[in-house]
Amino acid sequence: MEPQEAFQKVQEEMRKHIAGKNEVIELLFIGLLANGHVLLEGVPGVAKTTMSKALADTIQADFKRVQCMPDLRISDIIGDVIMDEKGDIKLKKGPIFTNILLMDELNRSPPKTMSGFLEALEERQVTIGGTDMKLDAPFMAIATQNPLRIEGTEQIPKVLADRFLMKVDVSYPSLEEEEQMLRLKESEETVETKRVLTKEEIVALQKQIKTVTMPPEVSKYITQIVDATRNEMHVVMGASPRSDIAFMLCGKAKAMIEGRKEVSVADIKYLAKPVLSHRIVVRSTGGIGVGGIVDGIVASLG
Secondary structure, three states, rough: OOOOHHHHHHHHHHOOOOOOOHHHHHHHHHHHOOOEEEEEEOOOOOOOOHHHHHHOOEEEEOOEEEOOOOOOHHHHHEEEEEEEOOOOEEEOOOOOOOOOOEOOOOOHHHHHHHHHHHHHHHHEEEEEOOEEEEOOEEEEEEEEEEEOOOOOOOOHHHHHHOOOOOOOOOOOHHHHHHHHHHHHOOOOOOOOOOEEEHHHHHHHHHHHHOOEEHHHHHHHHHHHHHHHHOOOOEEEEEEHHOOOOOOOOHHHHHHHOOOOOOOOHHHHHHHHHHHOOOOOOEEEOOHHHHHHHHHHHHHOOO
16 A cells, blocks of 8 residues: 555544544654654643544554553563462563553653663563563554643653654644534444554555655755754753654655655654654743744754
């Protein structure tokens, strides 16, 4: 299946459950094609979990959800070695052994547990009882988080946040979207979600990214925008080199779903906030915010 057709079909099925949020849906699918992980941030009740589940429902793949709590242990995610009633040692696999893993309210987890999640995100494997175990392909983690002002939340360590290709802000719906949401909820029980993509098709699409080229001017623009974060006066810690790779992969995925064989500078500008906002640390910005700083950097580069 061609990338454009795949995206259109997935988008059509997700819209059976989601009112508006077209950009969030697109960025989630870009993350899937780029073989990366996505962090969704927003206040409770803005459909972060619903969108994650809706994406999974369109794919013939395994889906599991972990509700993160202050007492969550890493073994609750990856599994553990246990002794059964006969005294035999057995491996109990955790929910991470799936294709799409939803980590709901990740920043309610203790920092130690969040840090233990690193190996799975970066290396697509986990270590249980001293044994390394590969995760099946495709594997995508979608984590939701509440803004830090919400009671009970913790700061996600930057070393963990950096492993997510993008952080996507999920805002309140417009009046029209909220009204549409009520109509969708009213008819939800009668709506059937079709599974329009197989695991094999997803893996094939992920490999197809290599066929999309990146002109020299786009490569140059990526390095300029990442370097600019390290020299911005309000930024304490700039974006890491992983940002360059994230721009490249997400840019290629965006070009693919639009039927293009080449990444454009416009693609990189579109992806600037999702790729950079969770990777930089800022000082007090007088109300500008991280998004405003990224917008300023993009504007300064022309």
